[in-house]
Every structure is written in C-alpha cells, then in structure tokens.
Amino acid sequence: MNHSAPIIIVGAGHAGGRAALALREQGYAGPLLLIGDEPHLPYERPALSKQLLLDSQPAAACHIGSAEQYLTLAIERLAGVRVAAIQPQSRRIRLHDGRELDYQQLLLATGGRARQASLPGADLAGVQLLRTLDDAAALRPRLQAGQRLVVVGGGFIGLEVAASARQLGCAVTVLEAGDRLAARALPPLISAKLLALHHSRGVEVRLGCQIAAFRGDGSVNAVELADGELLACDTVLVGIGIQPNTELAAAAGLAVGNGIRVDARLRTSDAHIYAVGDACEFPCPVSGQPQRLETWRNAEEQGRHVARSLLGAADAYAALPWFWSDQFDHSLQLAGQLQAAANCVTRALPDDGLLLFYLDAAERLQGACGWGAGNSIARDIKLAELLIRSGKPLPTAALADPASSLKSLLKGVASV
Amino acid sequence: MSHWIAACDVDDIEQEDVLRFDHAGRTYAIYRAPDDQFYATAGTCTHEKVHLADGLVMDHIIECPKHNGRFDYRSGKALGAPVCVNLQTYPVKLEAGRVWIALADA
Numbered sequence: 001m002n003h004s005a006p007i008i009i010v011g012a013g014h015a016g017g018r019a020a021l022a023l024r025e026q027g028y029a030g031p032l033l034l035i036g037d038e039p040h041l042p043y044e045r046p047a048l049s050k051q052l053l054l055d056s057q058p059a060a061a062c063h064i065g066s067a068e069q070y071l072t073l074a075i076e077r078l079a080g081v082r083v084a085a086i087q088p089q090s091r092r093i094r095l096h097d098g099r100e101l102d103y104q105q106l107l108l109a110t111g112g113r114a115r116q117a118s119l120p121g122a123d124l125a126g127v128q129l130l131r132t133l134d135d136a137a138a139l140r141p142r143l144q145a146g147q148r149l150v151v152v153g154g155g156f157i158g159l160e161v162a163a164s165a166r167q168l169g170c171a172v173t174v175l176e177a178g179d180r181l182a183a184r185a186l187p188p189l190i191s192a193k194l195l196a197l198h199h200s201r202g203v204e205v206r207l208g209c210q211i212a213a214f215r216g217d218g219s220v221n222a223v224e225l226a227d228g229e230l231l232a233c234d235t236v237l238v239g240i241g242i243q244p245n246t247e248l249a250a251a252a253g254l255a256v257g258n259g260i261r262v263d264a265r266l267r268t269s270d271a272h273i274y275a276v277g278d279a280c281e282f283p284c285p286v287s288g289q290p291q292r293l294e295t296w297r298n299a300e301e302q303g304r305h306v307a308r309s310l311l312g313a314a315d316a317y318a319a320l321p322w323f324w325s326d327q328f329d330h331s332l333q334l335a336g337q338l339q340a341a342a343n344c345v346t347r348a349l350p351d352d353g354l355l356l357f358y359l360d361a362a363e364r365l366q367g368a369c370g371w372g373a374g375n376s377i378a379r380d381i382k383l384a385e386l387l388i389r390s391g392k393p394l395p396t397a398a399l400a401d402p403a404s405s406l407k408s409l410l411k412g413v414a415s416v
Numbered sequence: 417m418s419h420w421i422a423a424c425d426v427d428d429i430e431q432e433d434v435l436r437f438d439h440a441g442r443t444y445a446i447y448r449a450p451d452d453q454f455y456a457t458a459g460t461c462t463h464e465k466v467h468l469a470d471g472l473v474m475d476h477i478i479e480c481p482k483h484n485g486r487f488d489y490r491s492g493k494a495l496g497a498p499v500c501v502n503l504q505t506y507p508v509k510l511e512a513g514r515v516w517i518a519l520a521d522a
Contacts, residue, residue, distance in 0.1 A: 379470060
C-alpha cells in the first residue's frame with residue numbers, strides 16, 4: 001500500500017471541487033490531486049442557463065474556490081487533462097497523455113455530458129448544447145434581441161434558457177415530445193403553471209411535438225417537424241438531459257447501473273474508489289432503491305460527505321433531495337420524494353402561488369413542491385424539509401390552510 | 417460617520433422573522449429575534465445575490481432561500497460552505513415604536 005500516494009479526484013466540477021476543499025476542511029493534510037478535463041476552476045452550474053446569459057455575469061462568479069485558495073491549501077490541480085483508464089488492482093490511473101499516477105484512494109466525480117439529439121443535422125453550426133462554461137459562452141452571443149431560438153426539450157435546462165432568451169428579446173419556441181413540461185421531475189399542477197407562465201411571456205410551447213431533422217447549409221436555419229412543418233430559426237438549443245460519465249468506471253470493472261454504483265458511504269464496489277455527484281447512483285435513504293440525482297444540492301452535499309467517508313467516517317449519506325428552478329420572475333422548489341406518497345394536499349397562495357404537500361398513509365410528510373413569484377415559496381419549502389425530517393404525522397387541514405403557519409406546525413411537532 | 421434611518425415599525429416584523437428594507441439603492445434585512453432583540457444585516461446573500469428576507473429565520477440564524485447558506489444574523493458570521501464571506505451588520509436602535517439602523521454616510 002502506498003500511503004504517500006495522493007487522494008486523486010477525477011472530475012473538477014461542483015462535486016469534485018467541493019470534495020477537495022472539504023477534505024482540507026476535515027483536516028486531511030496529505031497529498032491531494034484534482035484532475036479535470038475542462039480548463040476552468042471547479043464551478044457551480046445553475047447560473048449557466050440564467051445569470052451568465054442574462055447579465056453576462058463573469059464566469060468567476062460561479063467558481064468554487066479561487067486559484068489562490070487551491071494553491072494555499074496545497075490542492076494540486078491538473079486542468080484540461082483527461083483520465084484514460086483506472087487500474088484498481090495496482091491503484092493507478094493513466095492519463096490521456098500516457099502518464100501514470102498512483103493513488104491512495106480515488107474519487108470519481110466525472111459528472112455527465114449533455115445528450116445530443118440523434119437527428120439529421122445535429123452537427124450543424126448553431127445546434128448548441130448547454131452543460132459547461134464554454135457552452136454558455138458560445139450560446140450567449142447567439143441570444144441577441146430579434147434572434148430566433150428553438151429549444152428542443154421542455155425540461156429545466158430548456159425552459160430556463162427559453163426564459164433567459166425571451167428576456168433578452170429573442171423569439172423562442174420550445175418543442176417537447178411529452179404531453180407536459182418537466183414531466184419527469186414535476187407534478188402536473190406545477191407543469192401547468194410553467195406552461196401558463198411561458199405562454200404569458202410570449203414563448204411558444206409545443207407539446208407532443210416530434211422532430212424530424214435540423215436543416216441548414218453549414219449553419220442551422222430551420223427545424224423540421226415530423227409532419228413536415230419547418231420552423232425557421234437562427235439557433236437551436238438541445239436540452240434533452242445528460243448522460244452520466246460512467247465509462248471509466250465500467251472499463252475498470254466497477255459496478256455500474258444507471259450511474260456508478262455506490263453504497264451509503266458513497267464507496268463503489270472497489271474498496272479504494274468512491275463516486276459522487278451526477279455520475280453516481282446511490283441508495284435512497286428512505287427506500288434503499290438506487291437513485292441518481294443531477295442537482296446542485298446533491299453535488300454540494302455528496303462532495304462534502306465523501307470527504308468524511310474518504311477519511312474513515314462510517315455514516316450514511318442522508319441529505320434530502322432538493323432542487324429549484326428559476327424562470328422569468330418565478331421560482332419553483334421541490335424537496336423530498338413525491339412518488340411514493342399516498343395523499344397530496346394543496347395550499348393555494350396569493351399571486352397564483354402554490355404549495356403541494358405529499359404525505360404517506362400515516363400522514364407524515366414525504367415531499368413538497370412550491371411555485372410562486374420570486375423566492376416567495378423558499379421559506380415554506382425549507383420548513384417543509386424540517387417537517388419531513390420530523391417524521392411526525394401532520395394535520396392535513398392545517399397544511400391546506402394558507403393562514404396556518406408551517407413554522408408553528410413545526411414547533412407543535414417539536415413539542416409533541 | 418453614520419446616520420440613523422427609520423427602517424420599519426417594530427410591529428412590522430414578527431418574532432423570529434425578517435423583513436427586507438431598501439434604501440438609497442441598497443437593500444438590507446431587519447431581524448426580530450425570538451427574544452425580541454432587533455438586528456440588521458446586508459440584504460443579500462454573500463454567495464449569490466439573493467434577498468435574505470425570503471429566507472427562513474430559526475433562532476438566531478437566517479438561511480438563504482437558495483442553496484444552504486446560513487448566517488448568524490447577530491454577528492453576520494457565515495456558518496459554513498457554500499457561504500464563506502460574512503454579512504455586513506448594522507447597529508440598530510428602537511425609538512418611538514420604530515426600528516432604526518445606522519448607515520455609514522456616503
């Protein structure tokens with residue numbers, strides 16, 4: 001065993017960057033190497049579809065830590081470097097340029113890559129994806145007022161870019177194959193709110209829409225639908241999800257399902273290799289079923305948790321799933337799990353806001369979803385998280401009543 | 417030098433809650449603690465420019481409505497990642513049923 005070898009983190013995105021910083025916060029003083037295939041410092045992705053497009057916010061505002069910080073903390077960074085292979089038996093990785101590096105423990109934070117549409121013309125100039133800072137920098141100059149944007153995919157990336165582009169004065173059409181927006185993640189009531197908002201701001205949304213091809217001569221100038229209709233455009237954004245980067249792990253013989261399989265401590269099937277973030281499939285703390293999440297909180301919290309696991313902590317990762325999406329001047333947030341709920345309680349809020357509470361058969365809160373102007377529902381969703389954690393039965397009438405304070409419900413629960 | 421500005425009425429904020437106050441192009445957050453003490457900080461999170469007044473106050477902690485950024489609003493101290501920059505705080509006094517905060521002269 002080579003104790004002088006570094007802990008190596010493969011993937012310098014949000015989860016990888018957070019794990020590196022957290023290892024130092026947790027007191028790890030040994031060698032630490034962070035390898036990423038992008039030239040950038042680790043960064044958070046939420047602003048890529050919003051502030052970076054709308055405000056031309058500098059990329060540095062998204063960075064996790066500064067170059068000086070990594071230097072001061074003796075976190076060695078290899079940026080713009082790809083890892084070609086992992087050799088678990090000899091605890092060694094091989095870089096794309098042939099260099100080999102020994103590791104003491106390895107963390108895979110390889111993330112995902114945006115899926116490209118498998119359609120004719122997908123390689124035309126102007127058919128854009130959005131996953132990285134470079135993608136955002138390439139998209140931004142295309143969203144000038146008067147430009148025509150077609151968004152393929154009515155999920156969060158597509159809808160957030162549609163909202164940003166509309167606010168920048170573009171003509172925007174969203175094409176979604178399913179019968180409602182963000183159907184994989186959201187309850188139908190919230191999908192309907194999203195659709196109404198986009199319509200009211202002048203985004204054309206087509207549901208149940210099949211695309212045949214992207215047309216153009218070198219550069220895309222139209223999207224051809226399955227029925228032959230041509231939608232003229234200057235730019236296409238394909239937002240149809242990500243593919244987790246599991247190939248390195250699979251080639252090394254690690255267990256891989258819909259992501260790199262890890263246990264509750266975030267350790268893979270190899271005792272010296274861990275995985276976090278968008279690429280990993282971990283046991284749901286509630287059901288035990290394997291799940292893979294592509295959220296800011298998952299990257300943040302797993303990055304922090306795995307630092308402790310790498311240093312020997314035995315506790316299970318148990319953060320509650322949570323995400324948000326900002327579109328125009330509205331925001332939605334979702335916490336916990338909605339799928340297994342027996343009962344849904346609706347609370348209508350002023351200004352067309354909405355809170356949905358998902359309860360199990362014993363009327364314990366499992367999940368909550370909120371929709372409203374600005375960050376108006378943020379506080380209620382945070383309280384819902386605390387109510388979920390309390391695990392106590394709740395009075396459904398109070399949940400439905402806008403005049404009933406969730407905080408007093410929580411305090412009532414705490415004193416039971 | 418600083419000057420006192422009336423931010424709101426004492427009764428405008430419930431116990432263990434927060435109120436947004438905008439003045440001269442800047443935004444502040446005014447807090448009423450569970451023990452009825454009042455505090456004031458800068459109005460937006462140091463991680464991203466999000467209004468803290470939409471966040472949740474529990475005891476002496478304000479949690480940013482986005483992410484997990486938490487601050488002790490009495491001292492402005494950031495309580496761990498993702499926030500590492502403390503919040504600016506401002507002196508507060510109560511007078512004639514109003515909450516006043518001391519702002520530095522421009």
